[in-house]
Amino acid sequence: MSPVARSVNQALRKVPAWPIYLIGVIPPVWLFYQGVTGNLGVDPVKKMEHEIGLLGLQVLIATLAITPLFRFTRINLVKFRRALGLVGFFYIVCHLAVWLFLDVQIWSQIWADILKRPYITIGMAGFALLIPLAVTSNDWSMRKLRRTWKTIHKLFYPAIILGGVHFLLLRKGIQLEPVFYLVGIGALLATRIRLPRRSRRAVNA
Template sequence: MWADRINRAARRVPVWALWLTGLAPAVWFFYLGMTGGLGAEPIKALEQELGKVALQLLVAGLAVTPLRRYLGLNVLRFRRAIGLLAFTYVCLHLAVWLFLDVQDAARIRADIVKRPFVTVGFTALMLMIPLAATSNDLSLRRLGPRWRRLHRLVYPVAVLGAVHFIWLSKGFQFEPLIYLAVILGLLALRLSPGKVLARSVR
């Protein structure tokens, strides 16, 4: 079966390879920014590209359970790395905004309070911090069942990330709406109490 072949191939891929692949876009975008490859507003473009990759990684993390449940694809061993990569890109997105774009502490505080898209994005970051801090085996053992409840914060984080993208976009654009629709669809699949269609993967 095709799912078994994919699962066997995935088991041979080391997690560090996912980290290298996942960080490659950041290196590439920074290179483009320094060499004029991001257009007339490289800082804004760099912010947007890093934020978009963060959102894509959040989508990928949410897709892990539905892929296993409905298609029999087991990539669970990569979920922690995907989540930490998403947090890394959110931090890079924030760092570019703080240190390259705004560069004004007073304006940063004002934007967080007064500009809805900044408020939403900052809230998503705050919710991600405890997830990143507890993405280790020691926290899993110490928190027990509470660990799973805590990590459900990824659901509002993903929705807030999509809303941040929608508000950040100028005019009516389909792309951020598509992200929101995909996230809501994945959440519906994850939370659905219906019959599990896929067989368990050994």
């Protein structure tokens, strides 16, 4: 471990994870206030919906990056991973709530939109995969579920891929921003692939 990583880790041990939850509440509240006061443009509901959804994807990507960051730099942010994951899930719930209660509003249309629009179908599938992760993101579930807990939390990988695809399809035409997000997700997931011992020796040779 490098001296820099050691110093950073020593400093991080003194930083609690709970402030992440408090800080995490601020962006949706601020966006809602901005929408109510007319500072989000001509379509404040769409702006709020997209901004919160993108923020949720960003936080989930940051959560995904914690393990590769430790592997390559030895900087350990694992103690913050649960809080970041739950805040990211909270943003996705807010994103969905804005869509349901402020955007669509016509409840009979919701199911039709889920079935008819691929980006909504994929987004809802990703959200559904995140639910068991959020429900079991506590010490009690880890103790009770044991090995099953790790299996459940591997659902995070397909969920975040679906989130990236949802963002890509949401934009009309191929735009660089969602492509970069999807490539970034793929790169972070690729770092988790364990090569067989012989392949690793060949790579390191």
